[in-house]
Structures are given as C-alpha cells and as structure tokens.
Amino acid sequence: MVTFFPMPYQDETLYSMIARYHIWSGNLNSKATLKDLFNTTSVTAGRELPANIKLLINNLSCKCTLTVDEIIKKHTLYKYYTAFLPNERATYIYDLMSEGNGSLIFTALGMCNNNMKIDSSLKYCNQCVESDRNNFGEAFFHIEHQVPGVLMCQKHSAELYICNKSTQIKNRQEYLNLEFSISEKDTIVAPLNRKIIEHQKEFIRNIDSIINSSFRFKEMNFFREHYLKELIDKGMAENRMKIYQQDLLRDFKNYYGEDYLMLLGCDFDVDNKYNWVTAITRKHRKSFHPIQHLLMIEYLNIDIEDLFNSDYMEVRKKTYKNKTDEEKTSQREKWLKLRNEYPNENTTFIRELDKATYIWLNKYDKKWLSENSPVKKTYGHSKKIDWEKRDEEILQEVKDVIEAIYNSSEKPERVTVGAVGRKIGKAYLLQKYLDKMPKTKEYLQEKVEAVKVFQNRRIKWVRENVTTNGESEWIVMREAGVR
Numbered sequence: 384m385v386t387f388f389p390m391p392y393q394d395e396t397l398y399s400m401i402a403r404y405h406i407w408s409g410n411l412n413s414k415a416t417l418k419d420l421f422n423t424t425s426v427t428a429g430r431e432l433p434a435n436i437k438l439l440i441n442n443l444s445c446k447c448t449l450t451v452d453e454i455i456k457k458h459t460l461y462k463y464y465t466a467f468l469p470n471e472r473a474t475y476i477y478d479l480m481s482e483g484n485g486s487l488i489f490t491a492l493g494m495c496n497n498n499m500k501i502d503s504s505l506k507y508c509n510q511c512v513e514s515d516r517n518n519f520g521e522a523f524f525h526i527e528h529q530v531p532g533v534l535m536c537q538k539h540s541a542e543l544y545i546c547n548k549s550t551q552i553k554n555r556q557e558y559l560n561l562e563f564s565i566s567e568k569d570t571i572v573a574p575l576n577r578k579i580i581e582h583q584k585e586f587i588r589n590i591d592s593i594i595n596s597s598f599r600f601k602e603m604n605f606f607r608e609h610y611l612k613e614l615i616d617k618g619m620a621e622n623r624m625k626i627y628q629q630d631l632l633r634d635f636k637n638y639y640g641e642d643y644l645m646l647l648g649c650d651f652d653v654d655n656k657y658n659w660v661t662a663i664t665r666k667h668r669k670s671f672h673p674i675q676h677l678l679m680i681e682y683l684n685i686d687i688e689d690l691f692n693s694d695y696m697e698v699r700k701k702t703y704k705n706k707t708d709e710e711k712t713s714q715r716e717k718w719l720k721l722r723n724e725y726p727n728e729n730t731t732f733i734r735e736l737d738k739a740t741y742i743w744l745n746k747y748d749k750k751w752l753s754e755n756s757p758v759k760k761t762y763g764h765s766k767k768i769d770w771e772k773r774d775e776e777i778l779q780e781v782k783d784v785i786e787a788i789y790n791s792s793e794k795p796e797r798v799t800v801g802a803v804g805r806k807i808g809k810a811y812l813l814q815k816y817l818d819k820m821p822k823t824k825e826y827l828q829e830k831v832e833a834v835k836v837f838q839n840r841r842i843k844w845v846r847e848n849v850t851t852n853g854e855s856e857w858i859v860m861r862e863a864g865v866r
C-alpha cells in the first residue's frame with residue numbers, strides 16, 4: 384500500500400506521475416518504485432499506453448480519488464490511438480491497459496503493417512517547463528507533447544525538444560523525471576516555419592477534440608465512407624468505384640508539401656500504387672495510424688466533431704435532404720457578415736466565432752463556402768512541382784558538385800548518386816524522384832564511377848601527390864586504398 388502518490392497535473396502523463404513519485408519516494412532504484420506501486424517488479428515503464436493500471440490504483444490509499452478510467456483516458460495516449468478503431472478493438476486495448484498483458488497492446492492496435500516508424504522518445508516545450516516551474520515548482524511531461532505527429536507546443540507555438548536521455552536509457556523499467564532529465568544535448572523535434580505551424584495548429588486542434596470529447600467508436604469503414612463523400616464533393620471521385628487517384632495523390636502532396644509529410648513519416652511515392660492515401664480511400668480491413676486519418680481529415684476540410692457525431696452512411700444512398708433556399712440565404716448571410724467584420728482573419732478563426740454556421744454550410748453548401756472563405760495562404764511548397772524546371776536546377780547543382788569532385792586536388796572521392804545527393808543536400812530527391820528528372824538522371828548515369836574506375840583514379844592521384852621516391856608499387860597501392 385502506498386500512502387502518498389502525486390496527484391496529476393492537468394495534461395500530465397501517467398509515466399510522468401510515476402517519475403515524480405520515484406523522486407519523492409527516495410527509492411534508490413526503479414525496482415523499488417515498481418514494487419511500491421504495483422507489488423511486482425515485472426512492469427515496464429510504458430510511455431504511451433502503459434499497462435497494469437488496476438494494480439496501481441488498488442495499491443493507492445483509499446483517500447486517493449484517482450480511478451482506472453480517469454488514468455487511461457486522461458493521462459495516457461489511449462484515446463488518441465483508439466479514436467479510429469472499432470469498438471471491440473478499443474475495448475480490448477482498454478482491458479489490456481487496465482489489467483491485461485501489456486506486451487500485447489501494440490500488436491492489438493493493428494498498426495504493425497503500415498510502415499509508420501515508432502518513436503517513443505519523450506518530448507517537452509522549454510516555455511512550458513518555465514511556466515510549470517513558476518506555477519507548480521517543477522516541470523513534468525505533458526500528454527499533448529507526446530502525441531505522435533505533434534511537432535510543436537500548441538500553447539506557445541514553440542518547437543518541442545526531444546529529451547535525449549529518453550532515447551538512451553537501456554533499462555525499460557526506469558521512469559525519467561523531466562526535472563532531472565533536461566540536458567544541453569536535447570535537440571528539437573523539427574524546425575518550424577509558417578507553413579508547418581499552420582498545419583500543426585489544425586492537427587493539434589483535432590487531437591484536442593479527440594482527447595477531450597467522448598466520441599463513440601466507429602466501424603472499420605466508417606471513416607472511409609466519409610472521406611469518399613468529401614472526395615466526390617471535391618471532384619476527385621465519381622463514385623465509390625471511381626476515384627481519380629493520381630489527381631488525389633498530387634493534390635494531397637501539394638497541399639502538405641513533401642517536407643511536412645516526411646516529418647510526420649507519411650510521405651509516399653505517387654507512382655507507387657500501394658501508397659497509404661490510396662489504401663485509406665479503398666475498402667480496407669487494416670487499421671491506419673491516427674496521423675494518417677488526421678491528415679486526411681484536414682486535407683478534406685472535415686470538421687472532426689461533426690464527423691464523430693455523425694452516423695454511418697453509405698455513399699450510394701443519398702442521405703442529405705435538400706435545404707430550402709431561405710435556410711441557405713440566412714446561413715450565407717451570417718457567414719458573410721463575420722467575414723466583413725474580420726477581413727484579415729483566416730477560415731479557422733471565423734469558424735471558431737460561429738461553429739454552427741460553418742458546420743451547416745460545410746455540410747449543405749460546401750461549394751459556396753469554399754468560394755466565400757478567406758483564401759488559404761500558400762507558402763511556396765503548395766505550388767505544383769514543375770519537374771522540368773526542377774530538372775534543370777538540379778542538373779546544374781549536380782554538375783557543379785561532380786566537377787568539383789573531379790577537379791579537386793584533395794584525396795579523391797568516389798562519385799556516386801548517394802554522395803552527390805548528400806553534397807547538394809537533396810539525397811532523398813535523387814533517390815526517390817530521379818525518374819522525374821531525365822536530364823539529371825542521364826548526366827548522373829554517365830558520371831557515376833564504377834569501383835574499378837575509381838581505384839585507377841585514386842592510384843593515379845597517389846602517384847602524383849604522395850612522394851613515393853621510387854618506392855615499390857605495393858606502397859602506392861596501399862596509399863590508394865587498393866588491395
């Protein structure tokens with residue numbers, strides 16, 4: 384029985400609460416803390432979806448008012464990870480966290496086969512650390528900073544930092560207390576720019592809705608049906624059988640920009656027909672990562688509360704009643720009035736002023752709404768990529784770098800696509816999109832060096848530059864790195 388246990392701060396993770404307990408308790412090692420809290424030492428320090436929560440609650444003094452349900456829903460990433468899963472699956476995961484086998488949780492999410500990389504490093508915002516120290520006397524881990532796909536602190540629009548220590552520890556039972564884990568080695572998750580900030584604001588707003596509301600779980604293809612309806616409205620699909628995939632993929636990519644998609648681990652090749660955007664719009668049996676759903680939702684301009692509060696529908700059946708013209712006129716007028724009052728604000732801002740009107744128009748008068756909303760600012764990347772122009776630009780950069788390598792008087796370096804890509808800072812471009820840049824491709828094919836050719840160049844260089852003073856041939860060979 385534990386007689387004291389820290390009450391959670393708002394938005395604090397369970398992991399962080401235990402880490403604070405560990406310091407308060409004065410325990411010398413994590414095993415002692417696990418024994419205190421769980422009566423057993425066979426518990427791992429789960430960061431996102433921890434298990435054995437019932438054991439913990441049963442062990443706390445009866446004066447403690449925390450409940451299993453409160454911990455799971457408010458202090459872990461349970462709601463985030465299960466928002467797009469069917470009821471049975473979500474309930475199963477809930478049970479595993481409460482009193483089941485924690486090692487089964489990740490598999491139960493069904494995301495093992497969607498190629499998303501798993502990053503469970505701990506993150507924090509410097510300004511939150513400051514204000515938490517001022518308000519509470521200590522720093523702690525905030526739940527919204529740990530959500531995969533979140534790159535910034537919403538409150539401060541500031542970059543998040545990765546706690547370097549959390550990527551290093553080998554002991555899977557150790558709880559890191561943020562107050563003692565901040566270090567100069569910590570690096571930012573990603574540099575922010577205006578475009579990323581705009582996307583992140585929307586992304587985090589939707590996550591907030593998921594975490595703070597109690598939506599009912601949906602059937603597997605519920606979301607797909609809704610995406611399909613929006614795609615039809617957008618002109619990207621005719622019906623459930625006919626989606627203009629190439630248009631969709633290119634437009635989706637232009638909307639977010641490749642860099643942002645890469646940061647979220649959701650970049651795809653438009654020429655690969657097994658990409659996730661295509662898969663999520665088709666009838667499917669597998670689950671997708673919440674990041675992927677959230678990207679679709681933002682791209683399709685879907686109001687997340689409206690989405691979760693709606694019922695299952697099939698696109699084939701028209702479920703929309705026609706609205707009368709008077710209704711339409713009155714809703715349109717309300718929207719235009721707000722736009723006139725705030726001529727410099729964006730759609731998100733105006734939507735917050737009168738959500739009901741926005742939702743109504745978005746549902747029944749979408750085309751008019753998009754024509755009468757503030758123009759979305761674009762920041763460079765949203766432009767369609769002009770591959771021909773890019774080919775010319777990259778070709779010039781590649782030429783410069785390759786000439787520099789061949790003309791260098793330094794020890795020779797082998798010319799490969801990878802080496803050139805790294806030197807111009809665009810390795811991914813040369814690796815993944817070379818086919819789109821035929822001139823660059825041809826030039827590279829001509830210039831890259833086979834090993835043998837390179838060895839000969841190196842031997843020649845050694846002969847000319849290293850004083851071998853009549854030394855034997857094998858010394859030349861050794862200097863050239865050729866066996």
Ligand SMILES: [Zn+2]
Binds near residue numbers: 510536
């Ligand atoms: Zn912050």
